[in-house]
Amino acid sequence: MKEQILTNAKLILRDEVINGTLLIRDGLIAGISESQSQLPQAEDLDQEYLMPGMVELHTDNQEKYFTPRPRVDWPGHMAMATHDAQLVAAGITTSFDSVALGDIIGDSTRVEKLDAMIRAIVDSEKQGITRASHLLHLRCEVSFPDLMPLFEQYIGEERVRLVSVMDHAPGQRQFPPENIPKYREYYQIKYGLSDNEMDGFIRVQQENSARYADRFRRTICEVCHDRGIAIASHDDATEAHARESAALGMRVAEFPTTLEAASVSHELGLNVLMGAPNIVRGGSHSGNIAAKDLASAGVLDILSSDYYPSALIQSAFMVANMDDNPYSLPDAIRLVSYNPARAANLNDRGEIAVGQRADLVQVNSHSLMPLVERVWSRGKRVF
Template identity: 55%
Template sequence: MIINNVKLVLENEVVEGSLAVKNGVISAFADTNSQLPEAINGEGGWLMPGFIELHTDNLDKFFTPRPKVDWPAYSAMSSHDALMVASGITTVLDAIAVGDVRDGGHRLDNLQKMIGAVRNSEQAGLNRAEHRLHLRCELPHESTLPLFEEFMNIPELGLVSLMDHSPGQRQFSTPEKYREYYQGKYRLNDDEMEAFQESQIANSLRWAKPNRMAIAEHCNRLGIALASHDDATAAHVAESKALGSVIAEFPTTEEAAYASHQQGLQVLMGAPNIIRGGSHSGNVAAQHLASLGLLDILSSDYYPASLIDAVFRIALDESNAFGLSQAVALVTRNPATALSLQDRGVIAEGKRADLVLARAHQGHHYVHNVWRQGKQVF
């Protein structure tokens, strides 16, 4: 296969030319166009490596499309997978919550079903994107550690994050934001919210620290990449580094992002934060971190199509030093490096032919075609 007449987004530059694929890998690329009539005409679009998504809870939405609605597992998985590739994502770590911030939450009910659907569909070759698992361990919960130990040896597990969403911790450092978020999410009245808040604080004091230590120890022993989550202070970051974290997910302050860089952790922020111009929780803006050179990885988080939009917004923003190659690296090379996925993430000979062809219309950038290992999947 030859893809012709494209702007190749390479590691350090963008060049106009063509790219050839053989047996699922990139066999050659050049700054000239092929003369072969069977070459695919990219019509001047941008050809980039396939996007690598490290933290998306999008699968949740398909398993429970409405409150109290449980959707069949393989139908949910198929719909989720289709949306991933349509967004340019060829490698996805499906983030599944272990433990929950509320007893009886649907995530606990769906835990086995979601993990089974990801594993079985991947093993059967049903997916268009390559799916792996990211276990989001909600630390202030008595069930978190035994549930994690049940799944920690499965081969599809690629990333574990440690989080504490109790009031006064990290993401919700102010009580007002905590109440605003969870009262809206769970439709709690004031008395119910007060009881919920008190139980979460008690659970955090009882379970967060021992669960954090035990899960980190398991990950280090098994060689599973570990991520911190919502670190707010340099002390949080120092703790995360000591536990063996390699990724800092969604640091909530400039102080924490800077400390993460100093400690060698890759800073991951949400692409929706870029699109919206700030954090829905009132935390530090991803664009601000980009302007300081403190942004390494973008995740679509809850909105898959945000990746491509955020990449071009960062590349076109004059307040930072990102060109298009550096912006694309936020969703390709850098997440691949964080997980030691050495076979993908860049356009280079011998690398997997996971590719995204993007085009623009009236200032909007969109995914036009996607290939995974040389096979067109969108």
């Protein structure tokens, strides 16, 4: 049996921080002690923090490496290796790489690159190219007419462990009726449409949502329940949205846009997920509810790095240091480890406890920001 000893560390457990020693045996946590080891093979962590490896439920960080510039395709395994290296260096040891099934336009890069990206993610894991554990998060655009053939094609992939349902049509979720002018402004510039073309674009999106969204949403939820795959809502804005998501058996409420939707989701047992960049920047870039306000209300359950991996550890320590919220340091670390793992039915990781995977992060609590010093995945040093 291979044994490792990490001693003189501040161990961030699920509910407390203790000074002590961690024993790792064959990639699993085998013992926790509040004493200091005197064995010569013990590694001294110099009183730095040792926390669970972080679990990322929603990142599309890999997209920038598959298409580093417009019309530039990068080899899939190289793209995944670079994406993985960035995650590991940020302390993320489990990543749900998010891929979009459908888009608001049918010929987008996301749709065109979908199969190549999924194949690269799956094969990179099989070939041992990646150091973090990579799983798949299928993001289903329910107002996309051709969604269901894509969903049926990929839902059987072994690494699919999370599915979210989205509706980005004007008048829905992120773009309620009062925000349609913002929708118009953003997409008219993005796609270079004339006023008349934009009118037609909005009309088509609204018609697609009315025709497909409810039916696709319900079908997808039924399939995921049958397969034991966790489901997430996306951009819920009202109490009615939150109650619908709960009634459909969803486990995660991704990026609710209002305090009302977040509070009701949390009350009904959904794990409220917000973006770590929202915490770091002090608010939402799109004008929605600030994640710090949900923390102050005690209804923040999970943080996701979304598009900026190193924001995850930064945001957790920022939440722990806020004056006006109820989150202790162990509470805040659960937002990026235990809570996302359990929400996605991963029961073998996400906390420092005997029997759990030895996915670990050594953190230097520098005065400017927490710094990732070393990372282990299943007891193997990967950073």
